[in-house]
Amino acid sequence: MKPQKSRSSVADLDTPAVTIDLDRVDENIARVQRRIEGCGLVNRPHVKTHKIPAIAQKQIDAGAVGITCQKLGEVEAFVEAGVTGDILVTFNIVGDLKTERLMALVPRVKRLAVVADNEVVLRGLSEAARRHGRDLPVLLECDSGFGRNGLQTPDEALDLAKLAAQLPNLRFDGLLVFPNTAPRTKGFFEAAVSKFEAAGVPLPILSGGGTPALNALEDYPMMTEHRAGTYVYNDVMMVHSGAARWDNCAMTVRTTVVSRPTADRAIVDAGSKVLTREQYYVENFGRVAEYPDAVVANLSEEHGMLDLSACRDKPKVGDVVSIIPNHCCVVSNMVDEVHGVRDGMIEVVWPVAARGKVT
Ligand SMILES: Cc1ncc(COP(=O)(O)O)c(C=O)c1O
Structure with missing residues (x-):
């Protein structure tokens, strides 16, 4: 499993996708x-x-x-x-x-x-x-x-x-x-x-x-x-514990808004099979980088439920948002590869070589 060099834009990534700044x-x-x-x-x-x-x-x-x-x-x-x-x-x-x-x-x-x-x-x-x-x-x-x-x-x-x-x-x-x-x-x-x-x-x-x-x-x-x-990578837990700032968080899950069933709810295409339901000592299931007032209120396997009631601007169907996970280490174990990004371009695609290696 060799890393692949890539020069495409992060905007062209299919979702959900794990990106690393x-x-x-x-x-x-x-x-x-x-x-x-x-x-x-x-x-x-x-x-x-x-x-x-x-x-x-x-x-x-x-x-x-x-x-x-x-x-x-x-x-x-x-x-x-x-x-x-x-x-x-x-x-x-x-x-x-x-x-x-x-x-x-x-x-x-x-x-x-x-x-x-x-x-x-x-x-x-x-x-x-x-x-x-x-x-x-x-x-x-x-x-x-x-x-x-x-x-x-x-x-x-x-x-x-x-x-x-x-x-x-x-x-x-x-x-x-x-x-x-x-x-x-x-x-x-x-x-x-x-x-x-x-x-x-x-x-x-x-x-x-x-x-x-x-x-x-x-x-x-x-x-x-x-x-x-x-x-x-850092994550919500590390920021919450005072060990990191939001701008130290390198891992995000890019995810597309696939539904806006109510005025205050958005559904994204990343659920517990990407973000996991890890919480330890934090509330909710991640932080939406572009909409810090949104709450990742719940997850089912493939759906993420965002509560937008505190947001002035709200994402539309088709928009892509980036979620900082509660716990980055378990997200690594959920995906075959992560995308290394610099200046909006994908510089490298790394296979997660030890994914699933739990024995
Ligand atoms: C034995 C051991 N050492 C070091 C670490 C690293 O800790 P952290 O993830 O807080 O950096 C862990 C985390 O689970 C651990 O179990």
Whole structure:
């Protein structure tokens, strides 16, 4: 799946279509690289947001130490496309099917590191690495309040680190958390640093994550690297959380008004199969860039319902509008390709190489 160069106008695109503002992507990559470096951290962007090797290469060219992938399927797609430098997989790898896939990737990547938060995962990784005669760097995932997986206390982390150091073919490389902004993170990591030091267990890497956490990197002076993903495109959630401005949002869904059934309602041809129904902490289903007073009030699979009651100007049937999605990362997983746009022209069409790679 090769990117195609294109020189047609964005106005000629059929809809719905996902477009990426290339100037904004370049600016987001440069700004966040400066921010992370300026705090003395290394940048390891999470590619689950774009799932596109060419964008990962832009991030690496700007100074990222490597990439973060959530799933092995993403690693396979990126390695196939030539991104083979330094990859961290931030998801517990469970079972022989997956550890065999992991070990098939190890010789193809300069440094492939993994995470674990329990003994079953650690032992499975160690056994697979031993079978293949390879060493695996491993970070232990901690839960500092997000309530997903992760070790619950610094003492649990220290116990598992000691086990990791003893198990064959594993190298304990440090601790990882997502997101830094979870309330207990600072105290958790301060305690971890002193407990590990007292126990004589080195902690070469302390890896934090999240785009909203970029505003608070100074609060975590113990961290050594940062993994942000959403920053590359940004979305309604990032603006809402204060992590981005509207003019940092690079992804939009171009969609055509196909009906105006009432004076205050427009129907567009993008529904939940493009925009998704993700909301987390925001209301409604996206922001119409050209009509900020319009409300994306509801979605069915192929229909988007816009409430225009607060709009002075209203779009007509046949008009095309651009919706900034609530959550750009899941939109990437909905489409085969995205259109990179500069100055109104489509400069590149990128296949979303890791689309659907969820195993
Ligand atoms: C483990 C991990 N690290 C980093 C990130 C990147 O966070 P964000 O998308 O807020 O930039 C995520 C996002 O889901 C994640 O799960």
